Amino acid sequence: MTNPILSLNSVTKTFRTGGREVRAVDGVSFDVAEGECLAIVGESGSGKTTIANMILGIYPPTSGTIAYRGEVLPRRRALSHRRAIQLVQQNPLSSLNPKRTVGASLRLPLDVHGIGDRSRRWERTGELLEEVGLPADFRSRAPAALSGGQRQRVAIARALACESDLVVLDEPTSALDVLVQARILRLLKELRERRGLTYLFITHDLAVVRNIADRVAVFEKGRMVEIDDVEAIFTRPQHPYTRGLISAVPVVTREEQELKDSLTKEEA
Amino acid sequence: MRRTLAILAGNPLSALGVLLIALVVLSAIFADFIAPFPEHRGAVVDFVNFNKPPEWPYIFGTDLVGRDLFSRILYAYRISLILGVVVLAVAVPIGVTVGLVAGYFGGWTEAILMRITDVFLSIPPLVLAMSMMGLLEPTLTNGMLAVTAMWWPWYTRLVYNLTRAEKEEGYVLAAEVIGASKAHIIFREILPNCVPSILTKMTLDLGFVILIASSLSFLGLGVQPPTPDLGSMVAEGAKYLPDSWWLTVFPGLAILVAVFGFNLLGDALREIFGVDQ
Numbered sequence: 001m002t003n004p005i006l007s008l009n010s011v012t013k014t015f016r017t018g019g020r021e022v023r024a025v026d027g028v029s030f031d032v033a034e035g036e037c038l039a040i041v042g043e044s045g046s047g048k049t050t051i052a053n054m055i056l057g058i059y060p061p062t063s064g065t066i067a068y069r070g071e072v073l074p075r076r077r078a079l080s081h082r083r084a085i086q087l088v089q090q091n092p093l094s095s096l097n098p099k100r101t102v103g104a105s106l107r108l109p110l111d112v113h114g115i116g117d118r119s120r121r122w123e124r125t126g127e128l129l130e131e132v133g134l135p136a137d138f139r140s141r142a143p144a145a146l147s148g149g150q151r152q153r154v155a156i157a158r159a160l161a162c163e164s165d166l167v168v169l170d171e172p173t174s175a176l177d178v179l180v181q182a183r184i185l186r187l188l189k190e191l192r193e194r195r196g197l198t199y200l201f202i203t204h205d206l207a208v209v210r211n212i213a214d215r216v217a218v219f220e221k222g223r224m225v226e227i228d229d230v231e232a233i234f235t236r237p238q239h240p241y242t243r244g245l246i247s248a249v250p251v252v253t254r255e256e257q258e259l260k261d262s263l264t265k266e267e268a
Numbered sequence: 269m270r271r272t273l274a275i276l277a278g279n280p281l282s283a284l285g286v287l288l289i290a291l292v293v294l295s296a297i298f299a300d301f302i303a304p305f306p307e308h309r310g311a312v313v314d315f316v317n318f319n320k321p322p323e324w325p326y327i328f329g330t331d332l333v334g335r336d337l338f339s340r341i342l343y344a345y346r347i348s349l350i351l352g353v354v355v356l357a358v359a360v361p362i363g364v365t366v367g368l369v370a371g372y373f374g375g376w377t378e379a380i381l382m383r384i385t386d387v388f389l390s391i392p393p394l395v396l397a398m399s400m401m402g403l404l405e406p407t408l409t410n411g412m413l414a415v416t417a418m419w420w421p422w423y424t425r426l427v428y429n430l431t432r433a434e435k436e437e438g439y440v441l442a443a444e445v446i447g448a449s450k451a452h453i454i455f456r457e458i459l460p461n462c463v464p465s466i467l468t469k470m471t472l473d474l475g476f477v478i479l480i481a482s483s484l485s486f487l488g489l490g491v492q493p494p495t496p497d498l499g500s501m502v503a504e505g506a507k508y509l510p511d512s513w514w515l516t517v518f519p520g521l522a523i524l525v526a527v528f529g530f531n532l533l534g535d536a537l538r539e540i541f542g543v544d545q
Contacts, residue, residue: 091438095439096438100457103444
């Protein structure tokens with residue numbers, strides 16, 4: 001990989017709980033290429049979210065380095081580093097402040113990073129909403145007046161507001177029902193193409209992985225056990241843990257698949 | 269607004285609370301117009317009409333120097349309310365800020381701030397106020413100071429616990445990822461989510477502050493004569509029970525109405541905001 005946007009070099013994180021040390025992430029190294037979608041897969045407790053939090057600068061790694069475009073990120077992040085890497089969380093119910101309007105939540109990144117002319121920022125929040133397929137006047141609404149899918153669209157718009165090129169998606173669809181899930185995935189794909197975004201897609205849903213990811217990194221108990229192209233992972237999983245994960249995916253029978261195909265055609 | 273009215277209509281006790289407090293507040297504000305003898309708030313002596321049981325024009329009777337009790341109670345409300353509002357206006361911002369900072373930062377900041385708070389909470393409130401008032405001149409200002417000193421830690425406790433819970437919400441993480449300042453996260457993101465609980469507690473507390481202030485003046489440590497005060501009126505009248513019952517009963521009832529009213533109103537607010545405590 002010539003020019004990775006993000007590279008982790010033997011990153012380790014240990015937490016101390018009640019005198020006992022827990023190694024949440026253990027010597028993880030990988031690169032993320034510009035424009036790709038790297039899925040991070042693993043069960044809960046495999047260290048996926050810890051990795052995301054370190055990349056986002058919520059807490060520093062215990063050892064090892066994280067570099068953004070070749071520049072090692074310090075323990076205390078500069079504002080420009082924060083702006084470069086953004087996040088979409090799992091639960092859109094909690095990720096938007098219930099006491100602030102959608103517009104206020106969208107305006108925050110613009111204000112913090114001084115993006116755009118002050119007088120144009122309110123307009124900009126409307127444009128951001130339109131970019132994720134919501135009407136601009138949603139900005140004066142409270143999050144409580146929005147559905148789960150609409151809230152997740154707002155959360156995505158907020159991540160776009162920073163004009164960052166790397167977005168960490170922490171199970172962005174797992175709290176949504178299947179139909180909404182599909183629409184959000186389609187939106188994420190569109191945005192990636194239009195804006196040339198790089199995704200770090202954390203999930204435990206292998207169907208989603210197959211749908212959106214270019215490469216997959218498989219985690220087990222804080223270690224990365226396998227990383228490969230999505231096709232390779234699904235056709236020739238090397239590690240026993242990866243095989244276990246894939247064999248645990250519910251399989252659609254041929255009849256069901258045919259039905260699904262015909263329905264999709266009808267829809268189209 | 270419609271929901272608020274519906275809750276009030278559905279709960280007669282809440283409506284009663286609103287009614288009682290409206291009564292107390294209006295009589296305090298318009299005391300000058302309602303009181304039949306406004307000059308009786310001060311050092312007036314009328315030995316012709318002293319110690320009279322309730323009869324027209326003295327509907328609550330007169331005290332030992334012939335002042336109209338009804339007029340004095342109206343003015344006493346005014347002082348009680350000012351005291352309550354001033355105490356809370358000082359105690360709440362202090363307590364809330366300490367609670368927010370301790371809850372958000374955690375670690376050493378939390379340890380130090382919360383232990384200081386615990387020290388204040390461990391002293392029985394009345395004892396703290398009494399010792400302060402014993403050291404200082406017993407004036408209205410010092411009374412407020414004493415009550416404030418014992419009141420802020422309760423808000424610290426409340427807001428600290430709320431903040432610890434709110435801190436785990438995704439919107440705080442989102443603001444941190446964006447790079448918002450700590451001040452923004454604490455005061456603009458977390459605080460608004462604590463406001464309903466704080467407002468509810470403030471309403472409940474207005475009654476209790478009035479009660480404590482009355483207790484202090486009952487002990488001779490609060491507002492000094494001739495300024496009318498419900499606590500000192502009860503204390504004064506208690507010496508002449510049961511013969512001159514009106515000297516104690518009406519000021520006592522006045523305290524009851526205010527405290528009870530604020531309590532009911534606080535419960536109503538809790539319901540309107542949907543606050544669990």
